[in-house]
Amino acid sequence: MTTTLAIFQLLILLIIFNFCKVINAKLYSDQFVVQIAGGSHVAKKIAKDHGFTYLGEMHDNYYHLQHRSITKRSIEKSLTHHELLLNDSRVKKCSQQIIKKRVKRDLLTHTIDLNDPKWPEMWYLNRGKGLDMNVEAAWAAGATGKGVVVTILDDGLEKDHPDLIHNYDPAASYDINDKDFDPHPRYDVVNTNRHGTRCAGEVAASANNSLCSVGIAFDAHVGGIRMLDGEVTDAVEARSLSHNFQHIDIYSASWGPDDNGKTVDGPSEHALYAFKEGVEKGRNGLGSIFIWASGNGGREWDNCNCDGYTNSIWTLSISSATENGLVPWYSEACSSSLATTYSSGSTGERQVISTDLHHGCTSGHTGTSASAPLAAGICALALDANPNLTWRDMQHIVVRTAKPENLFARDWATNGVGRNVSHSFGYGMMDAYAMVKLARIWTSVPEQKICEMKGLNINQLILPRNHATATLIVNCGNVKYLEHVQAKLTISATKRGDLHIYLTSPMGTKSTLLAQRPPDSSRSGFDNWPFMTVHMWGESPNGVWKLEIFNDGRYGGRAMLKEWNLVLYGTSENPDDLIFKKDKNSHIRHHNGGLLEQEHHAHESRRSYDRDPYVRVPNVVTFLNKETVMNDHLSLSGADKNQDSMLENLEHNHAIHSVINQVILLISFFVITLINCVHFSN
Numbered sequence: 001m002t003t004t005l006a007i008f009q010l011l012i013l014l015i016i017f018n019f020c021k022v023i024n025a026k027l028y029s030d031q032f033v034v035q036i037a038g039g040s041h042v043a044k045k046i047a048k049d050h051g052f053t054y055l056g057e058m059h060d061n062y063y064h065l066q067h068r069s070i071t072k073r074s075i076e077k078s079l080t081h082h083e084l085l086l087n088d089s090r091v092k093k094c095s096q097q098i099i100k101k102r103v104k105r106d107l108l109t110h111t112i113d114l115n116d117p118k119w120p121e122m123w124y125l126n127r128g129k130g131l132d133m134n135v136e137a138a139w140a141a142g143a144t145g146k147g148v149v150v151t152i153l154d155d156g157l158e159k160d161h162p163d164l165i166h167n168y169d170p171a172a173s174y175d176i177n178d179k180d181f182d183p184h185p186r187y188d189v190v191n192t193n194r195h196g197t198r199c200a201g202e203v204a205a206s207a208n209n210s211l212c213s214v215g216i217a218f219d220a221h222v223g224g225i226r227m228l229d230g231e232v233t234d235a236v237e238a239r240s241l242s243h244n245f246q247h248i249d250i251y252s253a254s255w256g257p258d259d260n261g262k263t264v265d266g267p268s269e270h271a272l273y274a275f276k277e278g279v280e281k282g283r284n285g286l287g288s289i290f291i292w293a294s295g296n297g298g299r300e301w302d303n304c305n306c307d308g309y310t311n312s313i314w315t316l317s318i319s320s321a322t323e324n325g326l327v328p329w330y331s332e333a334c335s336s337s338l339a340t341t342y343s344s345g346s347t348g349e350r351q352v353i354s355t356d357l358h359h360g361c362t363s364g365h366t367g368t369s370a371s372a373p374l375a376a377g378i379c380a381l382a383l384d385a386n387p388n389l390t391w392r393d394m395q396h397i398v399v400r401t402a403k404p405e406n407l408f409a410r411d412w413a414t415n416g417v418g419r420n421v422s423h424s425f426g427y428g429m430m431d432a433y434a435m436v437k438l439a440r441i442w443t444s445v446p447e448q449k450i451c452e453m454k455g456l457n458i459n460q461l462i463l464p465r466n467h468a469t470a471t472l473i474v475n476c477g478n479v480k481y482l483e484h485v486q487a488k489l490t491i492s493a494t495k496r497g498d499l500h501i502y503l504t505s506p507m508g509t510k511s512t513l514l515a516q517r518p519p520d521s522s523r524s525g526f527d528n529w530p531f532m533t534v535h536m537w538g539e540s541p542n543g544v545w546k547l548e549i550f551n552d553g554r555y556g557g558r559a560m561l562k563e564w565n566l567v568l569y570g571t572s573e574n575p576d577d578l579i580f581k582k583d584k585n586s587h588i589r590h591h592n593g594g595l596l597e598q599e600h601h602a603h604e605s606r607r608s609y610d611r612d613p614y615v616r617v618p619n620v621v622t623f624l625n626k627e628t629v630m631n632d633h634l635s636l637s638g639a640d641k642n643q644d645s646m647l648e649n650l651e652h653n654h655a656i657h658s659v660i661n662q663v664i665l666l667i668s669f670f671v672i673t674l675i676n677c678v679h680f681s682n
């Protein structure tokens, strides 16, 4: 009887086992990896001889082939095709590829659940599909602005606003207009002084407190320097830009010279000194980070290169894009803008949401004014990820991570190192998560080197409807990888607004240093004006530079190039080599020069996660569990994938085994009962 039972059980087991085999089966693809000696031409020949398609070379004489007549997702190996290949004496090894189950580690399948009433409307933070600034993923990776101090240089800050009070930082605040420590705005009937409060909320409004909006760096400290509600002088600017500069990390400024299309103006002596001191000594030598709005003079044909604040190498200049990815009507195009954040557009397009005066909340914050604080918030996330970033590191990271996709401009061009760049959008839309990821593995760029060259072909007359070209052969010993490029030009002109100026690098990147400004009928020309471009970032400066000046003037409108200098900033070492050096075990591919994918070795990456002091789960809002955070910032390499599928299989088998046990128990019981019944009835 026991043997019958055993056989019975065995039979059931066999049936179940086969059944399990089917559900647990490997699925074979129509692809093979074949080891072939003799190079790719031999591999191509073999592929052709046996009816395979040659897909490409892999490594160490391994080639990737495909055969169309093999059924895809088959549960059986194709022995014929193995034989076919192995019969060929040129083939050393071959294996049919197994289809692996892989799921996208997309954090953005649903938006994070926050109870702030305006959160669902914050489209530029949460609409997904690559149409926001990828801030949720940065939060999920633990960057929320902890320990970072941002101040808003503006018309005051409503410090007791319930959505700001929690993050308000008196040490980052001052009132230059009224000479006291309280930056509270002056109220009037038309709310003239609401601007600073709106900007502050974009950076650091509290998250998930059932109030108004969510700041991008909702764990950061925010202060206000009240300086626009009164006479602005060089001294006022200088004191604002250098206020408590060992405490404040990021200064956000959304102001500048008149955007009337006819002004050429910049910081004077003391403000210049403040900028220079800030980047050299601020943040204990890492350098203050000045975020600047590129300007709202689009309608007046203004050009942000005529604004010495945004045009400065020390400011990280930010332009705007509309909800639909278009150039906003107010936008000023120029070669010194580094990147873009979303802001308002035409009437049909949504605007920016933030805190407002009188403890209010607004859905109507607009212009490049709204863009700079969003950028400041994103930079605060990067500093949370790595507080050691210098002012230049921050610009390097922005250049490498900004995304040109979904931004529509006619002038996108690929520079000499393969990055796409536009005068309206700089390197593209800021990507908070990409910045945080890159910040974590970033090694500070080497010291800034400067190579200054005096231009020849001076005192060239430029007749109306004519142009002049000047070239300069550059051979810099110290600067091999460019950052900022300045062309300091002295030009006289009957009508300054008739000039348009272009600079072409040795690698062929052409920057518009100035476009025509019809309202600008000044006769003062340019006096050693530092036109700046960031479009050659990463290129080599050596070779022939070309400067072209066009004069669209009519009749007697003459112009003259009197003097010009090129000032080339950069490094002698390649900053990318340093990233590779630091992160030896990861392979980094650049997307628009930015981080597309990181592949780590299995336990190395686990270790680096454990060591990494900057991967912290947000304390105020716990978005995702640790595992998700970890998985997300580690894309798996081959070794890891195997480990993972093994784990998967183990779990699967475990589940099936318990089912089998249950079934066996049940069936055994049933069979025993049946047999006993039969036995007894006999």
Ligand SMILES: *[C@@H]1O[C@H](CO)[C@@H](O)[C@H](O)[C@H]1NC(C)=O
Residues within 6 Å of the ligand: 080, 083, 084, 087
């Ligand atoms: C491989 O070679 C063996 C013996 O040489 C032959 O019998 C067999 O048919 C070959 N297989 C294929 C698929 O060509």
Ligand SMILES: *[C@@H]1O[C@H](CO)[C@@H](O)[C@H](O)[C@H]1NC(C)=O
Residues within 6 Å of the ligand: 386, 387, 388
């Ligand atoms: C930041 O710099 C400090 C001092 O140089 C150093 O101790 C610390 O390890 C650095 N942190 C990172 C993340 O590089």
Ligand SMILES: *[C@@H]1O[C@H](CO)[C@@H](O)[C@H](O)[C@H]1NC(C)=O
Residues within 6 Å of the ligand: 404, 414, 418, 419, 420, 591, 592, 593
């Ligand atoms: C740059 O733009 C070109 C043309 O649109 C595109 O083919 C290319 O992929 C872009 N490169 C990068 C790095 O984004």
Ligand SMILES: *[C@@H]1O[C@H](CO)[C@@H](O)[C@H](O)[C@H]1NC(C)=O
Residues within 6 Å of the ligand: 112, 113, 114, 115, 208, 621, 622, 623
């Ligand atoms: C926000 O708070 C609500 C409770 O009001 C909570 O259910 C939710 O999980 C919180 N969201 C996050 C992301 O922590």
Ligand SMILES: [Ca+2]
Residues within 6 Å of the ligand: 175, 178, 180, 181, 182, 183, 184
């Ligand atoms: Ca005051």
Ligand SMILES: [Ca+2]
Residues within 6 Å of the ligand: 116, 163, 205, 206, 207, 208, 209, 210, 211, 212, 213, 214
């Ligand atoms: Ca809130």
Ligand SMILES: [Ca+2]
Residues within 6 Å of the ligand: 257, 258, 259, 260, 294, 295, 296, 297, 302, 303, 304, 307, 332
């Ligand atoms: Ca302007």
Ligand SMILES: [Ca+2]
Residues within 6 Å of the ligand: 292, 309, 310, 311, 312, 313, 314, 315, 316, 317, 336
């Ligand atoms: Ca700038």
